[in-house]
Amino acid sequence: MPISGKTRVVVHLTYPAKHLRTPEFFNPLLERLGYDGVLVPWEVSPANLATAWQGLRGIENLAGVIVTVPHKLEVATLCDELKGTALLLKVCNVAKRLADGRFTGRMFDGDGFVAGLKKQGHDLGRKRVLLLGAGGAATGIAHALLAEDIQELVISNRTPAKAEALALELRLMFPGKRVNAGPADASGFDVVINGTALGLNARDPLPLPVETLAAGTIVGEVVMNPDITPLLTAAAERGCIIHKGAHMITGQVDLLAEFLFSQAGV
Ligand SMILES: NC(=O)c1ccc[n+]([C@@H]2O[C@H](COP(=O)([O-])OP(=O)(O)OC[C@H]3O[C@@H](n4cnc5c(N)ncnc54)[C@H](OP(=O)(O)O)[C@@H]3O)[C@@H](O)[C@H]2O)c1
Incomplete structure (x- = not known):
């Protein structure tokens, strides 16, 4: 038009x-x-x-x-x-x-991320999830993940106090769910999500030690540019299933358009 x-x-x-x-x-x-x-x-x-x-x-x-x-x-x-x-x-x-x-x-970030995972055929049922980051995007994702039937959520952040505060808030919001702050170590997790801004700039360090990633782990990103971040490249090399940041936006654009343009969207 x-x-x-x-x-x-x-x-x-x-x-x-x-x-x-x-x-x-x-x-x-x-x-x-x-x-x-x-x-x-x-x-x-x-x-x-x-x-x-x-x-x-x-x-x-x-x-x-x-x-x-x-x-x-x-x-x-x-x-x-x-x-x-x-x-x-x-x-x-x-x-x-x-x-x-x-x-x-x-x-809608969190809902968009989870919708993107589902659209790509990934099932979150009873999964152990490690979420890196405790900023805006990660907070929304943590909330949406806990609305799903996941087994456990661990939040890891550069500033640990922010991860601890978020985990505490979420435990109060979702009684009975296992949610804690923890280290950036992917051992034993089924799903690992980079919810930090790391990966956006070419000189950024990786958001976690990739040697802790096991083959078959789903590794998801919020960073959309580059399309394949250094984390996703390293994860693919280790036999992980990678899930691009772009899926988070394709998962939520419908929600955004409806909210902004439809009369019923308020
Ligand atoms: N794909 C999508 O649809 C979509 C949607 C929303 C956002 N995003 C992307 O998500 C990323 C984060 O956005 P946001 O809104 O959550 O930002 P934010 O609120 O500013 O949070 C940034 C997060 O990244 C961490 N971080 C930043 N620099 C770091 C570093 N050098 N080392 C370790 N951790 C670092 C921060 O840790 P501290 O708490 O320690 O500062 C915090 O957890 C951005 O890249 C954004 O483009 C993508």
């Missing part, structure tokens, strides 16, 4: 923007679904986020905002209301602009 005066705009808030791949999935989806909308990247530094946000309130043809690294926690504080997982976790990756300039925030 050609861009016209009736087209509604979605802004993707991120910093830096060069790694962004969501527009390549989201814009064709809007076309397929028949929504007259367009997603454009906005590279906004954390220092300028609040000012940019204030400006967005006055943009009347703005359908909403998709949010990624490093803004998910801050945007949750800028929204006027949060719903669902966003309200529980105070993290959001999408916000819909209401007619009066207020924003409703939601969090």
Whole structure:
């Protein structure tokens, strides 16, 4: 659909923007679904986020905002209301602009990751899962994983206190589920997920010692660029089943489009 005066705009808030791949999935989806909308990247530094946000309130043809690294926690504080997982976790990756300039925030990252795993035919039933990271994406994924019938979740993070705080919060939210903080060691796990930003830059270290990965382990990524991260390359070399970061976005673009463009999506 050609861009016209009736087209509604979605802004993707991120910093830096060069790694962004969501527009390549989201814009064709809007076309397929028949929504007259367009997603454009906005590279906004954390220092300028609040000012940019204030400006967005006055943009009347703005359908909403998709949010990624490093803004998910801050945007949750800028929204006027949060719903669902966003309200529980105070993290959001999408916000819909209401007619009066207020924003409703939601969090679909975790649901998108789990939907992506299922779409690729991976079953989470009774699996032991190691999740690396405790930031916005990892928090959403942890929440969505615990809504599944997994056997155990261990969260490992560079800043261990954040993993411990997240595990504690999740134990309260999901009584009876096994969830703990732990080391970045894949021994004995069925599924390992990189939920950190490591892999985005060529010089990044690997997010865990790959020699702890056993053949047959499912190794998933949140990092989408490069398509095959050094972790996925190393995991494939060790006989693991790899699951790309791109599946997380293909798993959730439908949810994002429906929330931003359908009348029932609030
Ligand atoms: N595929 C998708 O659809 C999708 C969706 C959302 C996000 N993502 C990707 O997910 C990644 C994380 O995003 P986010 O929103 O969760 O970011 P975030 O909230 O800033 O969290 C970043 C996480 O990475 C860890 N980390 C950062 N640098 C590190 C380093 N040098 N060594 C070890 N750990 C490090 C942080 O640990 P500390 O707590 O110690 O700082 C934290 O756990 C980004 O690459 C983003 O592009 C992908």
